[in-house]
Amino acid sequence: MVKISPSEITPEHLFLNRRQFMVGAGSAAALVALAACGGPEAPPAAAAPAVPTLPLDQLPAALGHAEPFASTTSDELGDPLNAFDEITNYNNYYEFSTDKQEVARLSPNFVTRPWEIKVGGLVNNPKTYDIDDILKNFDQEERIYRLRCVEAWSMVIPWVGFPMSKLLKEVDPKSEAKYIKFTTILDPAQMPGQKMSILNWPYVEGLRIDEAMNDLAIFATGMYGKLLTPPNGAPFRIVVPWKYGFKSIKGIVQIDLVEEMPVSTWMDAASNEYGFYANVNPEVNHPRWSQATERRIGENGRRETLMFNGYAEEVAYLYEGMDLRENY
Numbered sequence: 001m002v003k004i005s006p007s008e009i010t011p012e013h014l015f016l017n018r019r020q021f022m023v024g025a026g027s028a029a030a031l032v033a034l035a036a037c038g039g040p041e042a043p044p045a046a047a048a049p050a051v052p053t054l055p056l057d058q059l060p061a062a063l064g065h066a067e068p069f070a071s072t073t074s075d076e077l078g079d080p081l082n083a084f085d086e087i088t089n090y091n092n093y094y095e096f097s098t099d100k101q102e103v104a105r106l107s108p109n110f111v112t113r114p115w116e117i118k119v120g121g122l123v124n125n126p127k128t129y130d131i132d133d134i135l136k137n138f139d140q141e142e143r144i145y146r147l148r149c150v151e152a153w154s155m156v157i158p159w160v161g162f163p164m165s166k167l168l169k170e171v172d173p174k175s176e177a178k179y180i181k182f183t184t185i186l187d188p189a190q191m192p193g194q195k196m197s198i199l200n201w202p203y204v205e206g207l208r209i210d211e212a213m214n215d216l217a218i219f220a221t222g223m224y225g226k227l228l229t230p231p232n233g234a235p236f237r238i239v240v241p242w243k244y245g246f247k248s249i250k251g252i253v254q255i256d257l258v259e260e261m262p263v264s265t266w267m268d269a270a271s272n273e274y275g276f277y278a279n280v281n282p283e284v285n286h287p288r289w290s291q292a293t294e295r296r297i298g299e300n301g302r303r304e305t306l307m308f309n310g311y312a313e314e315v316a317y318l319y320e321g322m323d324l325r326e327n328y
């Protein structure tokens with residue numbers, strides 16, 4: 001593990017390291033404060049690795065920004081990026097809380113190093129990746145995407161990551177493999193929501209292989225030119241921008257190539273409400289609410305929801321001949 005000497009410390013290092021060091025001494029105070037306001041249990045003061053990540057100067061250029069950075073101020077439709085603070089403080093991450101505005105408060109000590117991602121199942125070349133090797137070995141690029149939650153709110157987010165297809169090529173799926181199954185870390189000691197039976201843990205999601213091979217589908221490692229924060233799924237998540245947000249699973253530790261369609265956590269919880277495909281579609285309503293419009297965070301009023309979240313040109317071919325009402 002890399003030790004950072006005081007001479008190398010920049011504000012970013014201070015920030016990142018403080019989070020980790022808080023797991024030690026600082027978190028006792030944090031625990032008391034949380035208990036006092038009767039909130040969910042905080043992560044315990046477990047001994048944690050003191051090194052959160054690569055030093056700034058060893059990070060790929062796309063991730064080595066001390067301050068939030070994006071190459072542009074809007075998406076390709078001309079709509080402004082959401083602010084870093086909006087993106088990191090309004091999160092669905094049920095492993096921490098069902099309250100979107102509580103996730104950031106409950107996750108600052110979440111330990112993201114060391115972190116391994118095991119890729120197996122129907123592959124010729126099973127591999128276990130260390131997150132820092134992933135950062136070094138795959139070119140990290142910025143991808144500005146709309147994220148549309150099935151609850152009908154949305155944001156524009158400048159992710160950093162790389163196409164899923166690049167990693168899939170390395171592990172070389174066997175011809176029987178038809179789907180990819182992604183699994184989130186199971187760690188109730190760190191994730192208070194996993195102590196409750198809100199969902200069947202760990203969180204699981206899946207894609208068809210041809211969906212995963214589409215260039216828009218990425219593994220994300222960062223956001224706004226910095227490493228992912230815990231609320232956004234640090235250190236490793238997927239982003240599939242033409243699907244409802246719940247498909248974009250966070251905190252991934254395992255990826256399996258499989259023959260049968262995986263049952264995702266939300267299908268398991270309510271299969272009449274959440275299907276496997278979950279493509280953004282203004283014409284197919286959720287049983288309890290319309291999907292025709294959405295609320296862009298930071299905006300007044302509502303806007304029309306676009307077919308495939310505005311990515312129809314890139315992805316419609318994947319669903320040719322399919323009934324999108326039946327395959328919701």
Ligand SMILES: Nc1nc2c(c(=O)[nH]1)N[C@H]1C(S)=C(S)[C@@H](COP(=O)(O)O)O[C@H]1N2
Nearest residue numbers: 091092093094149184203245246248249250
């Ligand atoms: N492991 C896990 N991944 C998850 C979720 C979750 O609760 N657990 N919530 C999903 C939902 S419903 C949405 S809308 C997006 C939100 O991503 P963001 O907080 O980075 O905007 O994450 C998705 N990924």
Ligand SMILES: [Mo]
Nearest residue numbers: 149150245246
């Ligand atoms: Mo969501």
